[in-house]
Amino acid sequence: MERMKKMRVAVLGSTGFLGEQILEVLSQEKNYEIVLLSGYRNIDKLLHQMRVLRPRYAFSPYFMGKEEKDYISGTRLIKEIGVLQKIILDEEIEGVFFATGGISFLELFLDLLDTQKWLWVASKEMIILAGEIKPRDFFQQRGNFIPLDSEHNALWQMFRMVQKETVHRVYLTASGGPFYDWQGKLSDITPEMALAHPNWRMGAKITIDSANLINKGLEVIEASIIFGLDFQNLDVIVQKESCIHALLELKDGFTLALLSPPDMRSVIFNALHPERNVPNPFRLSDFFRFGTLHFDYPVPSRFSGFYLALEAGKRASGYPTLFCGADEVCVQAFLKRRITFDEIPLIIERVLERNIPGPRNVEEVKKVYRLGMKIAEDLITERSISG
Numbered sequence: 450m451e452r453m454k455k456m457r458v459a460v461l462g463s464t465g466f467l468g469e470q471i472l473e474v475l476s477q478e479k480n481y482e483i484v485l486l487s488g489y490r491n492i493d494k495l496l497h498q499m500r501v502l503r504p505r506y507a508f509s510p511y512f513m514g515k516e517e518k519d520y521i522s523g524t525r526l527i528k529e530i531g532v533l534q535k536i537i538l539d540e541e542i543e544g545v546f547f548a549t550g551g552i553s554f555l556e557l558f559l560d561l562l563d564t565q566k567w568l569w570v571a572s573k574e575m576i577i578l579a580g581e582i583k584p585r586d587f588f589q590q591r592g593n594f595i596p597l598d599s600e601h602n603a604l605w606q607m608f609r610m611v612q613k614e615t616v617h618r619v620y621l622t623a624s625g626g627p628f629y630d631w632q633g634k635l636s637d638i639t640p641e642m643a644l645a646h647p648n649w650r651m652g653a654k655i656t657i658d659s660a661n662l663i664n665k666g667l668e669v670i671e672a673s674i675i676f677g678l679d680f681q682n683l684d685v686i687v688q689k690e691s692c693i694h695a696l697l698e699l700k701d702g703f704t705l706a707l708l709s710p711p712d713m714r715s716v717i718f719n720a721l722h723p724e725r726n727v728p729n730p731f732r733l734s735d736f737f738r739f740g741t742l743h744f745d746y747p748v749p750s751r752f753s754g755f756y757l758a759l760e761a762g763k764r765a766s767g768y769p770t771l772f773c774g775a776d777e778v779c780v781q782a783f784l785k786r787r788i789t790f791d792e793i794p795l796i797i798e799r800v801l802e803r804n805i806p807g808p809r810n811v812e813e814v815k816k817v818y819r820l821g822m823k824i825a826e827d828l829i830t831e832r833s834i835s836g
């Protein structure tokens with residue numbers, strides 16, 4: 450994006466693993482100005498970012514009086530989400546990065562989708578929830594929307610190279626996570642073991658979701674929403690090195706693959722320079738390091754959470770949202786050792802047994818999400834009482 454004037458951008462989730470990488474990439478760019486940072490609980494990190502980057506605005510609902518002493522001249526501290534929404538929707542901010550966990554910015558995200566501001570979005574739950582109420586081809590029609598999940602970003606890059614009608618099948622790749630070849634009992638897997646992902650550095654929620662491949666199931670739903678794809682044309686292939694991010698099998702028998710080392714900074718960099726005319730200062734492909742590329746197919750049935758997510762995606766009508774709410778609670782319960790690793794999909798399966806009406810607006814989507822959380826929480830509590 451060659452521009453005379455700097456594009457003013459907001460980074461939501463700047464204190465997270467991905468948010469920090471977005472800041473690292475943006476701070477080397479001369480065409481972008483970071484005007485707003487948003488964190489959540491990690492106030493020290495947010496204050497540090499504010500001192501270095503001096504944005505005009507910084508948001509956290511956890512700002513307390515003491516930060517006022519550390520007030521950095523020129524940065525307005527925002528605690529109210531309503532005020533944040535108003536500032537971001539204002540003309541002044543031209544692009545927004547979504548790298549937050551949770552769904553607390555869902556309304557803001559939906560409002561932004563109806564503008565023409567640039568959106569770079571990694572927050573998959575938010576896309577899944579928005580997909581409940583947006584028309585099927587919404588994301589393809591909108592433009593100025595770049596997915597930041599590496600697989601979806603790879604698909605976004607490849608769909609720019611071919612006509613959608615020429616595509617026969619779409620494959621997202623999965624590393625398989627730390628337990629793909631695990632021979633022991635799934636119930637013996639501790640939070641510490643599950644938090645050690647072999648290829649990517651990420652926050653706790655997405656790392657646990659990656660360890661049981663629920664993340665990959667959520668990504669299939671996300672891809673179906675962003676690219677308007679049917680589930681029968683979407684599949685997952687295990688590619689252990691995380692070097693191929695997605696594959697497009699074309700009708701003429703050829704397959705496109707997008708390769709790069711597993712480094713989100715390259716994904717972010719490409720999202721800022723999709724026309725590919727600026728050299729990437731981050732890691733470039735080193736095929737000698739990979740040596741051999743390994744593929745495996747299909748995802749083994751013991752990763753039942755992956756298949757439950759697919760089922761929820763195919764059922765649609767609120768079930769993807771119900772799934773996300775239940776999964777959020779289950780991951781936190783596993784991290785607190787209230788349930789075991791293998792119980793995560795067992796609880797979600799029980800939650801999905803519930804009959805729900807399909808949500809028609811954002812309030813109903815949030816209601817279904819909270820219902821998923823509540824049923825999962827009740828099942829976990831019941832289990833703690835009986836166990």
Ligand SMILES: NC(=O)c1ccc[n+]([C@@H]2O[C@H](COP(=O)([O-])OP(=O)(O)OC[C@H]3O[C@@H](n4cnc5c(N)ncnc54)[C@H](OP(=O)(O)O)[C@@H]3O)[C@@H](O)[C@H]2O)c1
Binds near residue numbers: 464597651
């Ligand atoms: N990390 C990756 O490589 C990667 C790749 C693809 C997609 N993603 C997606 O990107 C998102 C962030 O991932 P991550 O690995 O960076 O996670 P993370 O390290 O846990 O960071 C989450 C960020 O969101 C903020 N946050 C948490 N709860 C919030 C809430 N209720 N309201 C507002 N902000 C909240 C956190 O603030 P505090 O830390 O200040 O509490 C932090 O800035 C997730 O949706 C993930 O699925 C990440």
